[in-house]
Amino acid sequence: MQSLSVSEIQRNLQNLNDFDVLEIVDKKRNVVKGYFLDGRYKALIDELLKKRASNRKNLMGLIGSVSSQQPDQTVDQLRDEHLSKYE
Amino acid sequence: MNKYFLDTNFFLDVADSNRERHSLAADCFQRLLEQESRLFTSSDILTTVAYFVQKHEDLTQCLKVMDMIANEVEIVCASNSDFLKLNLILQSGNSKNDYEDSLQLYLADKSDCDYLITSDNKFCQHLREVFTLKVIGLSDV
Numbered sequence: 001m002q003s004l005s006v007s008e009i010q011r012n013l014q015n016l017n018d019f020d021v022l023e024i025v026d027k028k029r030n031v032v033k034g035y036f037l038d039g040r041y042k043a044l045i046d047e048l049l050k051k052r053a054s055n056r057k058n059l060m061g062l063i064g065s066v067s068s069q070q071p072d073q074t075v076d077q078l079r080d081e082h083l084s085k086y087e
Numbered sequence: 088m089n090k091y092f093l094d095t096n097f098f099l100d101v102a103d104s105n106r107e108r109h110s111l112a113a114d115c116f117q118r119l120l121e122q123e124s125r126l127f128t129s130s131d132i133l134t135t136v137a138y139f140v141q142k143h144e145d146l147t148q149c150l151k152v153m154d155m156i157a158n159e160v161e162i163v164c165a166s167n168s169d170f171l172k173l174n175l176i177l178q179s180g181n182s183k184n185d186y187e188d189s190l191q192l193y194l195a196d197k198s199d200c201d202y203l204i205t206s207d208n209k210f211c212q213h214l215r216e217v218f219t220l221k222v223i224g225l226s227d228v
Binding site: 052055056058059060061062063064065066067068069070071072075078079082 | 095096098099101102103104105106107109113116117120123134135138139140142143144148151152155156158159160187207
């Protein structure tokens, strides 16, 4: 896969004329910033975005998913109780 | 798009309908999801959340909750070098810093999060100035 920095793309826009998948990198920090895909992958991207929206909607289900008998228990108490399994 | 790191007590307050801060946390969580913010947490935090869910419900519910979280929330883990870097930070800091909480703050910063959300007002209060991210409460979102 071809790796390019944003400034390399700015300097030579022809890089965007013929590609399949480009890895966009921050060369100073050595970090991958993201991927640039050819337009023919639109269907895949749409599917990915749809799945993401569905995952986000599902995450709403976290609200009220537990009904505890100890609502006053602090995180520290919970951790101590959890760790006591290893005693 | 802001990045938020979610602390253990945030997950517990959102999930447990009997906790005092549940409504506040649920509202906050809905706002975060509507804003399309990127959400982060750590594997350590999720271990405690899983223990909590299974304790009060059952394994089936625990798996359902962990599926919901793992499909959408970005999970961060600490590497060897993360522990070594954190140790250096803590060696020169306040002796009252809590190691476990400090690691969460460190991981939030490492993930380039803008905010860490917690209901604990004293969370890493002696260490916050070392990092650029802000520690905020439920009503600050």
